[in-house]
Amino acid sequence: xxxxxxxxxxxxxxDVEAKRLxxxxxxxxxxxxxxxxxxxxxxxxxxxxxDLIVKEEALRRRQESEVKDHQAKIGRVxxxxxxxxxxxxxxxxxxxxxxxxxxxxxLEDAELESMERSEALEAQKALADDAVEDATKTLERxxxxxxxxxxxxxxxxxxxxxxxxxxxxxIGESALSNYDRIARGKGTGLAEALNQKCMACQMMLRPQRWxxxxxxxxxxxxxxxxxxxxxxxxxxxxxxxxxxxxxVESIAASIVRSL
Numbered sequence: 001x002x003x004x005x006x007x008x009x010x011x012x013x014x015d016v017e018a019k020r021l022x023x024x025x026x027x028x029x030x031x032x033x034x035x036x037x038x039x040x041x042x043x044x045x046x047x048x049x050x051d052l053i054v055k056e057e058a059l060r061r062r063q064e065s066e067v068k069d070h071q072a073k074i075g076r077v078x079x080x081x082x083x084x085x086x087x088x089x090x091x092x093x094x095x096x097x098x099x100x101x102x103x104x105x106x107l108e109d110a111e112l113e114s115m116e117r118s119e120a121l122e123a124q125k126a127l128a129d130d131a132v133e134d135a136t137k138t139l140e141r142x143x144x145x146x147x148x149x150x151x152x153x154x155x156x157x158x159x160x161x162x163x164x165x166x167x168x169x170x171i172g173e174s175a176l177s178n179y180d181r182i183a184r185g186k187g188t189g190l191a192e193a194l195n196q197k198c199m200a201c202q203m204m205l206r207p208q209r210w211x212x213x214x215x216x217x218x219x220x221x222x223x224x225x226x227x228x229x230x231x232x233x234x235x236x237x238x239x240x241x242x243x244x245x246x247x248v249e250s251i252a253a254s255i256v257r258s259l
Contacts (some may be wrong), residue, residue, distance in 0.1 A: 002222050004114055004175035005233055007167060012190045014164045015183065021157045028146040035142050040136040046128035049121055056118045063111045070100040070107070175222065182230055191230040203227035214239075 068203055074097055081093040168176060183189035191200035196210045203225065205213070213234045223232045 002175070004172045005222060007171045008175060008179050008231065009233060010180070011164065011167050011171065012183075012188060014167065015158050015241070016188065019161045021153045021174065025150050025157075026152050028150055032146050033141050035135070035139045039132070039139045042128070042131045042135045046125070048130050049124045049128050053118060053121045053125065056114050056121065059165055060111050060114050060118075060145070063107045065112070067104050067107045067111075070104045074100045074104075084220065178222070179231065186228060186230060188203060189231055191225055191228065191232055192233050192238070193225075193232045196229060198225040198230070198232065200230050201225060201228035204233075 061238070077093050077096045077100070080098070081090060084090045084093055105180050171179075179189040181189075186200075188200065193199070193205060193210070193213055196205050196207070197203065198205060209223065209226070213232055214236075224230060225232055
């Protein structure tokens with residue numbers, strides 16, 4: 001294997017971990033903001049239900065007041081009816097009484113319908129109360145988790161960056177420059193070749209290139225994938241079972257053990 005390749009593999013592992021930590025620290029505030037928006041939306045829905053309940057209660061108070069007014073009017077007209085002296089007066093008073101009684105009946109039916117709506121709204125309010133409580137608890141829990149995770153990630157990132165800065169000077173300038181250039185464009189600069197395939201782009205390697213990679217293992221020049229351009233490395237410990245003759249510790253395992 002090329003003397004810089006193993007160090008580049010370790011560097012890429014650190015780069016990937018640093019990116020994961022930065023992405024997580026960037027994503028968590030957005031996650032919390034999303035939960036906060038959801039909590040506000042749930043509170044808004046509950047507020048709509050509460051407003052409807054208040055409106056129904058106000059409606060029933062007006063209906064009850066109108067019923068009382070009509071009943072009082074019926075009482076007054078009945079007294080006038082008792083004092084009526086002509087058929088015309090009797091007919092007019094009876095018409096007024098009939099109209100007031102119809103309005104009382106209509107208002108009482110409307111009041112019953114309002115009570116039924118209020119009952120349904122109270123059930124919705126109970127659900128909304130539970131939803132608000134759940135959303136609030138979730139928000140507080142996730143906010144606390146995000147705060148703790150970000151604080152922990154900052155410490156981990158500082159340690160990873162320290163290892164990266166210590167490792168980079170140990171890599172040849174040409175190899176490091178090539179790795180950085182590829183990583184900027186592809187996200188990663190290295191790819192494992194496994195079973196004649198580049199594991200980054202999943203494209204097959206030409207048989208001769210695969211054989212050269214397996215036989216020489218990038219001892220002199222680092223080989224690249226002809227499809228994606230990443231630097232290739234071959235790990236004998238992860239090759240197809242039929243090609244293994246002696247148990248070999250994988251490159252990844254040896255790197256992790258050495259860190």
